[in-house]
Amino acid sequence: VAPVVLVLSVLVLYPLARGVYLSFTNTTEANQNAETCIRSITGAEVCEPNPDAARFVGLETYTRVLTGEIGEFWHQFMITIIWTVSCVVFHYGIGLGLAVLLNRPMRLRGFYRVLLVLPWAVPTFVSAFAWRFLFRHEYGLINEMLRAIGLDPVAWFDNTWTSLSTAVVANIWLGVPFMMVALLGGLQTIPAELNEAATIDGASTWQRFLNVTLPGLRPVSMTVILLGTIWTFNMFPVIYLLTGGQPAGKTEILVTGAYRAAFEGIRNYSLAATYGVLILSILLVFSILYRRALRKQGEVW
Amino acid sequence: MTSVPVATATTDRAGVPRQAGVPARPSGSARKSGRRRPWPVSVALHATLIMASVIAVGPLVWVLLSSFKPSTWVNSSDLSLVKEPTLANYEYVLTQTNFLRWTLNSVIVAAFTMALGVFVAATAGYALSRFQFPGRRHLLLTFLVTQMFPGVILIVPVYVIMARLGLINTLPALVIANLTIAIPFCTWMLKGYFDSIPTELDEAAQLDGCGYFATFWRVVLPLARPGLAVTGFFTFLTAWGEVAYASAFIQTDSNFTLAYGLQQFVPRFNPLWHYLTASAVLITIPAALVYYVAQRHLVSGLTAGGTKG
Numbered sequence: 001v002a003p004v005v006l007v008l009s010v011l012v013l014y015p016l017a018r019g020v021y022l023s024f025t026n027t028t029e030a031n032q033n034a035e036t037c038i039r040s041i042t043g044a045e046v047c048e049p050n051p052d053a054a055r056f057v058g059l060e061t062y063t064r065v066l067t068g069e070i071g072e073f074w075h076q077f078m079i080t081i082i083w084t085v086s087c088v089v090f091h092y093g094i095g096l097g098l099a100v101l102l103n104r105p106m107r108l109r110g111f112y113r114v115l116l117v118l119p120w121a122v123p124t125f126v127s128a129f130a131w132r133f134l135f136r137h138e139y140g141l142i143n144e145m146l147r148a149i150g151l152d153p154v155a156w157f158d159n160t161w162t163s164l165s166t167a168v169v170a171n172i173w174l175g176v177p178f179m180m181v182a183l184l185g186g187l188q189t190i191p192a193e194l195n196e197a198a199t200i201d202g203a204s205t206w207q208r209f210l211n212v213t214l215p216g217l218r219p220v221s222m223t224v225i226l227l228g229t230i231w232t233f234n235m236f237p238v239i240y241l242l243t244g245g246q247p248a249g250k251t252e253i254l255v256t257g258a259y260r261a262a263f264e265g266i267r268n269y270s271l272a273a274t275y276g277v278l279i280l281s282i283l284l285v286f287s288i289l290y291r292r293a294l295r296k297q298g299e300v301w
Numbered sequence: 302m303t304s305v306p307v308a309t310a311t312t313d314r315a316g317v318p319r320q321a322g323v324p325a326r327p328s329g330s331a332r333k334s335g336r337r338r339p340w341p342v343s344v345a346l347h348a349t350l351i352m353a354s355v356i357a358v359g360p361l362v363w364v365l366l367s368s369f370k371p372s373t374w375v376n377s378s379d380l381s382l383v384k385e386p387t388l389a390n391y392e393y394v395l396t397q398t399n400f401l402r403w404t405l406n407s408v409i410v411a412a413f414t415m416a417l418g419v420f421v422a423a424t425a426g427y428a429l430s431r432f433q434f435p436g437r438r439h440l441l442l443t444f445l446v447t448q449m450f451p452g453v454i455l456i457v458p459v460y461v462i463m464a465r466l467g468l469i470n471t472l473p474a475l476v477i478a479n480l481t482i483a484i485p486f487c488t489w490m491l492k493g494y495f496d497s498i499p500t501e502l503d504e505a506a507q508l509d510g511c512g513y514f515a516t517f518w519r520v521v522l523p524l525a526r527p528g529l530a531v532t533g534f535f536t537f538l539t540a541w542g543e544v545a546y547a548s549a550f551i552q553t554d555s556n557f558t559l560a561y562g563l564q565q566f567v568p569r570f571n572p573l574w575h576y577l578t579a580s581a582v583l584i585t586i587p588a589a590l591v592y593y594v595a596q597r598h599l600v601s602g603l604t605a606g607g608t609k610g
Contacts, residue, residue, distance in 0.1 A: 012481055015481055018462065130364045131360065147378070236544060259549070
């Protein structure tokens with residue numbers, strides 16, 4: 001057991017602890033060295049302590065981030081919420097709809113299923129590029145189709161909301177198959193007898209859906225919604241590769257914001273670490289509240 | 302894989318295991334095969350599904366078709382599906398760029414991440430599943446928490462550590478970075494699998510004279526093979542599609558992975574879309590094939606792994 005724990009601590013716990021520590025300092029690319037070394041003419045190296053070296057600043061970075069003094073935390077937070085909620089709602093809604101449609105005997109069912117799952121089979125970064133290709137301002141398929149029906153082409157990435165909606169569309173496209181397959185699996189665990197009994201009792205299709213299907217899907221739904229929320233919240237590639245934060249960083253979500261803080265311009269490691277801790281706290285609070293809400297409704301897990 | 306141990310898609314109420322997505326019986330609908338649905342309903346049903354399929358497949362088909370067009374037609378208002386088909390884009394990507402090198406790099410990174418990740422996670426998962434030791438609960442909790450932040454919080458500290466070790470711009474850095482995400486995830490999933498293997502088997506093996514290691518290696522691991530396969534596959538895919546670390550840690554062309562290399566084709570100014578479409582097709586075809594083979598196991602794995610937490 002001991003070596004395992006050791007490997008794990010080195011690989012996982014150490015970076016984690018280090019990240020939390022960084023968020024309490026003011027480390028940037030410019031001040032990360034504890035010593036400044038100057039090579040003299042003779043080739044000898046003279047080192048002296050760096051007077052501006054990164055130091056422990058406690059919660060200063062946090063207050064500066066949360067008051068908006070550095071970075072754009074609250075704007076990115078808002079964008080992240082809009083992004084997550086719209087994506088998950090559509091993922092679940094469309095996924096459920098398609099799962100219900102596919103969960104009945106009919107011709108070509110297997111064929112539809114294969115086609116509908118296809119977006120999931122494509123690596124995410126390829127999909128992100130594909131959608132950027134489609135949403136190009138000039139010669140993009142979507143703008144050309146708009147032009148073909150007599151509308152003006154849209155400069156998708158020049159406006160915060162159109163830019164964000166391209167990302168939402170792309171992410172819905174690539175997230176629906178997972179929901180569909182998972183919910184289809186859930187639908188098949190609902191005993192057919194329940195539906196038959198409901199039919200005999202005179203329930204309409206809609207009533208059966210509300211009173212048999214939805215409750216039966218509850219366990220699966222709860223899992224996939226939580227998973228989907230966390231995944232979407234952290235969905236780095238779509239935003240990073242598709243909108244790239246255009247226009248002017250306005251469509252950045254928290255994870256891409258943290259990334260840019262860490263790796264663009266003067267690299268602000270402490271800022272990025274602070275973002276990391278804040279993102280983590282948001283997700284933790286969310287999952288705790290989510291579990292509590294479910295437990296209150298009598299779900300035992 | 303989640304913090305949510307819930308009843309799952311893979312087991313129905315009677316406890317009969319069933320794979321997600323595999324219609325074991327014509328269930329759900331109360332309609333019996335003898336009764337036919339009225340034709341307008343049928344038409345609407347098929348129309349909806351056809352439209353959804355077109356939306357699902359359309360973007361990919363358009364990329365595929367574009368990849369066979371010369372650049373002048375890729376960058377034009379022309380909407381015809383096939384126009385002067387050519388393999389020139391593929392030829393250029395395969396011979397004039399580092400595409401093959403990037404592919405190799407991606408394979409190396411993904412393969413090593415998978416092998417190391419599954420190995421460490423299997424031992425750790427087994428330890429967590431079978432032994433009581435101080436800090437066990439904390440370790441489990443940390444793993445759960447780690448799953449919520451792919452990369453974001455770890456990327457900076459990992460970068461700083463890598464820089465100190467002089468590993469920036471090398472493939473091992475990417476493997477290690479990917480492992481920080483893969484290991485907690487795999488451990489959690491595999492612990493679930495190990496929990497489902499009765500401890501009586503371990504005890505029997507030990508009575509027969511197996512040590513801890515032999516028990517693990519010869520009794521438990523073979524039984525957990527499906528779990529290992531799913532975990533390994535998922536790790537491979539994650540490492541294969543990883544963008545953030547690859548963009549941050551790698552600086553020279555010959556060390557790029559595909560996820561980063563492709564960005565070179567489409568800078569914000571003067572993007573070379575015709576080459577991008579060709580490489581996208583080259584990447585997607587093998588990935589999609591593998592995916593179809595493994596996909597149904599993946600869903601059940603994802604939703605089931607956390608159940609026994």
